[in-house]
Amino acid sequence: MEHDVLIIGAGPTGAIAAKRLAEDGFRVLVLEQGDWPDYSKATVHREDFPLTAGRDWGWDPNLRQAPGDYPINDTESDITALMWNGVGGGTVVYAAQWQRNMPSDFRVKTLDGVADDWPMTYEDLEPYYVRVERDFGISGLANDTAFPPGEGPPLPPVPLGPAGRRVAKAHNELGWHWWPAPLAIATRKYGGLNPCQQVGTCLQACAYGAKGTADLTHWPRCLELGVELRTRATVRELIVRPDGLVGGALYVDAEGNEHEARADVVILAANGVGTPRLLLNSGGGDGLANSSGMVGKRLMMHPFGTVVGVFDEDFRAWQGPWGQFIHSLEFYETDESRGFVRGAKWGLQPTGGPFSMTSAYPWGAENEIWGPGFQDAVRGRLGHSTMWGIIAEDLPEESNRVVLDPVNTDEFGVPGAKIEYRLSENSKRLVEFHQARAQESLIAAGAYETVVAPFIRATGWHLLGTTVMGDDPATTVVDATGRCHDVPNLYVFDGSVWPTSAGMNPTATIAALALRFTEQLIASRREQKVAA
DSSP states (O other): OOEEEEEEOOSHHHHHHHHHHHHTTOOEEEEOSSBOOOGGGOOTTSTTHHHHHHHHHOSOHHHHOOTTOOOEEEEEESSOBOOOOBTTGGGGTSOOBOOOOOGGGGOHHHHHSSSOOOSSOHHHHHHHHHHHHHHHTOBOOSOOTTSOSOOOOSBOOOOOHHHHHHHHHHHHHHTOOOEEOOBSBOSSOBTTBOOOOOBSOGGGOOTTSOBOOHHHHTHHHHHHTTOEEEOSOEEEEEEEOTTSOEEEEEEEOTTSOEEEEEEEEEEEOSHHHHHHHHHHTSSSTTOTTOTTSOTTBSOBOOOEEEEEEEOSSOOOTTSBOSSOSEEEOTTOSOOGGGSSSOOEEEEEEEOOSHHHHTSHHHHOGGGOOOSTTHHHHHHHHTTTEEEEEEEEOOOOOTTSEEEEEEEEEOTTSOEEEEEEEOOOHHHHHHHHHHHHHHHHHHHHTTOSEEEEOOOOSOOBOOOBOTTOBOSOTTTOSBOTTSBBSSOTTEEEOSGGGOSSOOSSOSHHHHHHHHHHHHHHHHHTGGGOOOOO
């Protein structure tokens, strides 16, 4: 074989795996259907950036329609799937909230009698959390009181800012948890990362190279180590050999020419929609690695809530990381008296500049300020507001799923994806409870007005659970090492493997899992079945 390992996807999972494999001497090829991010379009210094950011750095592939995007039919989903197809993956446009899962997140079945336990514990993953935090240049503060003690991030936390200090003081008085927020944002020069400039545009790509994105933290070293990266390479299907192993992939280049990429081992790193889409498009019939019938099922996307507080104090709320100043895990664990199980993490965020003061989100259409008094209303909000973003745990349900959509194909005729997803009653109750508590938090901090943002569909940043991990091949797709039960030289290393979603931003755990999986693969190389 020309390559030892083929990785499909150049986001954080693919970059972590490629780097670690290359360090151990493996010949690695990575296929990425998108391209490198063009940071010349991150024109945060220009007055028109609030208008152009959605076009150049939008999250929704159906709207963006950039090279590498494929159609996602979401007409039967309460939440829209969001992603960035390109080198660096979703880290290019994420808010950089770097949250470890809690110990309880790995034991949901044992603790709460729902869903499934993970085939590993927090303690198993903790050393890998520490290592990926160093690799991505994470800022924060060790020994968060909500977590077991241990080594913290390598960089000091971002400034709390006026809003963070105000709300933290209120939480001290309430007796509620808060902690300086962990972020993939450099607070000083660190490797290839520059210090954060506090301009609050993290969600539309960082113009200053301060955000820990895989294209900056991993890919330069990958290329130095000899990893071969082919961009604008759209994988059509995996090659299945007569013996049932995979031999590589068929892909189409930017000009529409079809190629074969052959390797001994294949790793999928294409996110919770892209990975099941590729498996369902491969192998014929019900798809590849799908004897359990679980490929595509149990999609989890984290329902998202927002509560805004307006204050007399000027917080300069167009500044800071977006991002989060502080986080709170006060109501993270299950309390059955609330009428639901599991919980949510809160992140305190800025509200942005003038353009954001007039948008329907997070203010709500019923709070429009156009017309008489417009300027006074903008002055009242601008700089004087902050908001809690609420990441709600999403329990796995087989009816929430990714299937193929043969009607809507990509530019090369490959079937797109369709997502079918409905919020559960548990999720609805959970979000309502947390929104009410977040209002209490902001009122305690002195807000004279609070706004519960309307539910919006475009919050599916976290795509999890569609190739579930577990020990039983009859009910799961991959084992505790990411290896497909049905195809012993095919692996899934991305968030698709999560048995439960936790209530955290998932990149920290996706990264830690990818590193653990990769090192398990390296350790078992002598026993690994490969395509001859």
